[in-house]
Amino acid sequence: MPLSxxxxxxxxxxxxxxxxxxxxxxxxxxxxxxxxPMALYKHVANKDELLDAMVDVVVGEIxxxxxxxDWKTAMRRRVLSARGALLRHPWTSRVMESRASPTPAVLAYxxxxxxxxxxxGFSIDLTHHAMHAMGSRLLGFSQELFxxxxxxxxxxxxxxxxxxxxxxxxxxxxxxxxxxDQASVVGVGCDDQFEFEFALDLMLDGLERLRDRA
Amino acid sequence: MPLSxxxxxxxxxxxxxxxxxxxxxxxxxxxxxxxxPMALYKHVANKDELLDAMVDVVVGEIxxxxxxxDWKTAMRRRVLSARGALLRHPWTSRVMESRASPTPAVLAYxxxxxxxxxxxGFSIDLTHHAMHAMGSRLLGFSQELFxxxxxxxxxxxxxxxxxxxxxxxxxxxxxxxxxxDQASVVGVGCDDQFEFEFALDLMLDGLERLRDRA
DNA sequence: TTGACAGGTATACGGCGTACACCTAGGCTA
DNA sequence: TAGCCTAGGTGTACGCCGTATACCTGTCAA
Numbered sequence: 001m002p003l004s005x006x007x008x009x010x011x012x013x014x015x016x017x018x019x020x021x022x023x024x025x026x027x028x029x030x031x032x033x034x035x036x037p038m039a040l041y042k043h044v045a046n047k048d049e050l051l052d053a054m055v056d057v058v059v060g061e062i063x064x065x066x067x068x069x070d071w072k073t074a075m076r077r078r079v080l081s082a083r084g085a086l087l088r089h090p091w092t093s094r095v096m097e098s099r100a101s102p103t104p105a106v107l108a109y110x111x112x113x114x115x116x117x118x119x120x121g122f123s124i125d126l127t128h129h130a131m132h133a134m135g136s137r138l139l140g141f142s143q144e145l146f147x148x149x150x151x152x153x154x155x156x157x158x159x160x161x162x163x164x165x166x167x168x169x170x171x172x173x174x175x176x177x178x179x180x181d182q183a184s185v186v187g188v189g190c191d192d193q194f195e196f197e198f199a200l201d202l203m204l205d206g207l208e209r210l211r212d213r214a
Numbered sequence: 215m216p217l218s219x220x221x222x223x224x225x226x227x228x229x230x231x232x233x234x235x236x237x238x239x240x241x242x243x244x245x246x247x248x249x250x251p252m253a254l255y256k257h258v259a260n261k262d263e264l265l266d267a268m269v270d271v272v273v274g275e276i277x278x279x280x281x282x283x284d285w286k287t288a289m290r291r292r293v294l295s296a297r298g299a300l301l302r303h304p305w306t307s308r309v310m311e312s313r314a315s316p317t318p319a320v321l322a323y324x325x326x327x328x329x330x331x332x333x334x335g336f337s338i339d340l341t342h343h344a345m346h347a348m349g350s351r352l353l354g355f356s357q358e359l360f361x362x363x364x365x366x367x368x369x370x371x372x373x374x375x376x377x378x379x380x381x382x383x384x385x386x387x388x389x390x391x392x393x394x395d396q397a398s399v400v401g402v403g404c405d406d407q408f409e410f411e412f413a414l415d416l417m418l419d420g421l422e423r424l425r426d427r428a
Numbered sequence: 429t430t431g432a433c434a435g436g437t438a439t440a441c442g443g444c445g446t447a448c449a450c451c452t453a454g455g456c457t458a
Numbered sequence: 459t460a461g462c463c464t465a466g467g468t469g470t471a472c473g474c475c476g477t478a479t480a481c482c483t484g485t486c487a488a
Contacts, residue, residue: 036469196346202347216436241474255477443475452468457462
């Protein structure tokens with residue numbers, strides 16, 4: 001089977017899924033395809049263009065807007081669909097952020113999101129603010145700067161734990177509370193999906209209130 | 215003047231401020247300091263540690279919590295102070311996101327933020343949700359996935375503009391509205407500071423309402 | 429005086445993206 | 459059918475990167 005842009009993209013996405021985007025190099029990708037590195041350049045202009053195209057693959061997995069419902073549930077559904085795509089390809093958010101300007105596919109997604117607000121009766125100005133306020137959540141991710149439970153685990157002795165508790169009392173209190181909530185569940189950690197939806201609804205409810213006040 | 219961790223860090227921050235974090239290499243940094251690359255390794259273990267230390271420099275610029283006010287204005291002030299630091303060193307957010315785990319300084323900042331919620335009468339659970347919901351905004355940035363006015367400017371002919379309007383009608387409408395709002399100002403673009411505070415207040419107000427309901 | 433050590437240096441390795449020249453097979457035109 | 463064009467894979471090489479390793483030199487304590 002000869003090379004093609006589709007084959008290259010597919011292998012690139014798979015490789016990034018498997019190894020993370022830091023592990024994706026033109027050379028490894030070529031090897032994966034049984035080909036010499038420079039062969040890739042007959043199908044993509046350079047690595048940056050490859051990354052852009054990979055983002056578009058993921059954005060293409062987001063469901064189209066649902067019809068026949070109010071703006072809020074339609075938007076909610078679409079955002080959660082985007083989140084699904086981003087969870088399947090966790091490298092995407094990082095790549096998207098590092099890119100200088102958005103790809104047409106991302107622009108089209110944003111455009112249709114704006115349209116959903118407008119159809120929901122939002123003024124242009126409020127729509128504008130809403131887009132900013134939603135920020136990355138529109139694409140189904142909110143960068144989590146730290147996973148509070150990742151660093152606390154079985155691999156830590158009581159001494160270190162006590163030190164941590166002294167240095168960061170509030171974090172400790174919080175982690176303890178979370179962990180107790182679900183003591184029976186294997187693998188401590190909070191319910192990311194719940195947290196995401198919590199913040200999403202907080203945002204959507206607040207925006208709705210602002211719209212109705214005007 | 216001999217090398218020192220402080221001199222290395224200072225030069226690294228300055229270089230990243232000037233060239234962006236992509237332009238920061240151990241070799242360029244060494245050259246900036248008039249020294250051979252390997253000399254740096256007597257003061258930092260490796261580039262990752264250097265990046266972590268650079269983040270801590272910026273986090274150190276964030277004002278301590280303001281006393282003598284209610285939780286909301288105290289938190290608002292602190293977040294805006296963080297935003298100031300991040301705006302002075304725009305590379306910081308990207309570096310922070312790319313790091314595997316947060317530095318102690320970042321943890322300490324988060325810890326004190328949690329403390330501010332708790333002092334404001336938030337339950338542990340609501341505090342937890344609040345921290346997730348605030349996400350990166352806690353550190354004064356919300357990743358802007360696209361700057362809607364960056365791509366539309368004097369360097370674009372009427373033909374391209376019409377094409378864009380056809381492909382992305384809602385974005386176009388929005389950009390036009392924004393640009394008209396401030397026709398007299400040089401350099402189109404929305405007021406980022408306003409947008410940030412809008413979203414921040416939306417969040418804080420929503421959280422307060424939840425707290426009072428409980 | 430000696431010896432340890434802190435701190436700057438020289439060299440080298442493997443990995444990266446990619447420019448450039450080359451080859452080769454398939455298909456189109458004359 | 460002869461000639462050539464071109465799409466697509468190859469080989470080599472360049473300059474950049476982070477950093478391991480060995481080395482040198484000046485300072486200071488014993």
